[in-house]
Amino acid sequence: MFTILRVYALVKLYGRALVRSYYHVHSSGTQIEEQGPMILVSNHSGGLVDGGLIWFICSRNPRFIAKYTLFKMPFLKHIMGATGAIPVYRKKDKVDTNQNRGSFDAVYEELARGGAIGMFPEGEGGSAPGLRQFKTGAARMALGALASKDWNLDVSVQPVGVYYDNRDRYRSNIFAWIGEPINFKHLRELYEQSPIKAARQATEEIRAALAKCVVQYNSHEEAPAMVMAADLIPHRGRQLPERVHSCVAAMQRLKEVAPRRAKKLKAGLDQLSDELQQIGIRANDLDQRPGLGTTTAAVAVLAVTFLLRWIIWIAWLPVLVPAQVVSRRKAPPDKVVTFQLFGSTFVSPVWLLCSGLWLGSTYGLQAGLGAVAGLGISAFCAGPVRDGFLRSLAVVRGRFEGGARGERNLRLLKLRNQLTLALTRRSNAMQRLNRSQDSQTG
Numbered sequence: 001m002f003t004i005l006r007v008y009a010l011v012k013l014y015g016r017a018l019v020r021s022y023y024h025v026h027s028s029g030t031q032i033e034e035q036g037p038m039i040l041v042s043n044h045s046g047g048l049v050d051g052g053l054i055w056f057i058c059s060r061n062p063r064f065i066a067k068y069t070l071f072k073m074p075f076l077k078h079i080m081g082a083t084g085a086i087p088v089y090r091k092k093d094k095v096d097t098n099q100n101r102g103s104f105d106a107v108y109e110e111l112a113r114g115g116a117i118g119m120f121p122e123g124e125g126g127s128a129p130g131l132r133q134f135k136t137g138a139a140r141m142a143l144g145a146l147a148s149k150d151w152n153l154d155v156s157v158q159p160v161g162v163y164y165d166n167r168d169r170y171r172s173n174i175f176a177w178i179g180e181p182i183n184f185k186h187l188r189e190l191y192e193q194s195p196i197k198a199a200r201q202a203t204e205e206i207r208a209a210l211a212k213c214v215v216q217y218n219s220h221e222e223a224p225a226m227v228m229a230a231d232l233i234p235h236r237g238r239q240l241p242e243r244v245h246s247c248v249a250a251m252q253r254l255k256e257v258a259p260r261r262a263k264k265l266k267a268g269l270d271q272l273s274d275e276l277q278q279i280g281i282r283a284n285d286l287d288q289r290p291g292l293g294t295t296t297a298a299v300a301v302l303a304v305t306f307l308l309r310w311i312i313w314i315a316w317l318p319v320l321v322p323a324q325v326v327s328r329r330k331a332p333p334d335k336v337v338t339f340q341l342f343g344s345t346f347v348s349p350v351w352l353l354c355s356g357l358w359l360g361s362t363y364g365l366q367a368g369l370g371a372v373a374g375l376g377i378s379a380f381c382a383g384p385v386r387d388g389f390l391r392s393l394a395v396v397r398g399r400f401e402g403g404a405r406g407e408r409n410l411r412l413l414k415l416r417n418q419l420t421l422a423l424t425r426r427s428n429a430m431q432r433l434n435r436s437q438d439s440q441t442g
Helices: 002-022 049-057 068-072 076-082 097-112 137-148 185-193 195-211 220-232 240-257 259-279 292-315 317-329 333-363 365-400 406-441
Strands: 024-029 038-042 063-067 086-088 116-119 156-164 173-178
Touching (some): 002 049, 002 076, 002 333, 024 049, 024 240, 038 195, 049 156, 049 173, 063 097, 068 076, 068 086, 097 137, 116 137, 137 195, 156 240, 185 195, 220 240, 220 259, 240 259, 259 406, 292 365
Parallel strands (some): 024 173, 038 116, 038 156, 063 086
16 A cells, blocks of 8 residues: 555656646635545546646545546556546447446545545536536435445535636646535435436536636637736736636626626727737736836846747757647647647657767767756756746836837727726626625525
């Protein structure tokens, strides 16, 4: 058992390192309990990266539910075995689905000893703007575990919403929004009458709990405007997904009660968002012009990081090459990041070894070892260097594009202020409505 846990810890460390190196990771919401039987459920839009994020925010070692086909892949099957992943057998994979009985028994055993299970109720990854239809597996596992212990087991279902600022862009933001856990002891009577009806009811409750911590756009096209709107309203310490969630909900509510006002507000948001993307600055930078000293320092950092980016580009080839291969193969959108990360995992050691051998044979052992060390350090520094470059570029743009100067900026500034006022009012009204609903529910 000690050896298994040690191998799991190594794989978990590896997964966390991949996610942390590619993204800026943020988390908010409640604290995940460190003990007790638990099923962690999450939306699924980033392939295996979603599991890595759960590892990152959770001190526990959940056994993930994974489709059987992953256990047949050369590299992944070893990861699945090392982490104790539990396979599920689907009709679409043309396998015997009766084998799922053994999978459910493994889940019951894990929960009975106070372990954690990780799964994605949508069944498989995708790039839908909102939650897709849920499978009943999580509900049946939770209810089955309760029934197997005569309802004396405190099994909780913990929702974790995953939100990507820009899923396929290197060093973008990824958020984990942890919701309130739920349990199904209140469904005992219904379960004893009809397990199927109880599973459907529990599935709806899981979906409702996860929906509270997942941003659900009506379409992908509205995302930029809603993210910009989230930046315009008062933050009050809330993370980006929570603010975007409020904006989407408020816009939907406004469409129901005042369609014309909603249409006008959406048109203004789309206009401001499109024009700001063309300029390359954020809405809050329109009236913020950095001073001369700040701009000069930013230009200096920009020059240094620009040169370093070209040097690091050589070390970053192991990531760039898999990305190009994946883009040419037209992989499913939600699998692109997974292929990039795992592809770089294979290519990086080969690249370092070949570079070291070539320079070593040409210029000596010291040159070869120096090249391997230098490329390794350069690849490790790629993230901070790129972040510094983008921050400095934003400052310089703010100096020359920002500030209430010129006819265009004055027009955009006026539009931004009008939108900010309207959004703040709508956000406050939405919060009052939520508080009223919560008090009635309580």
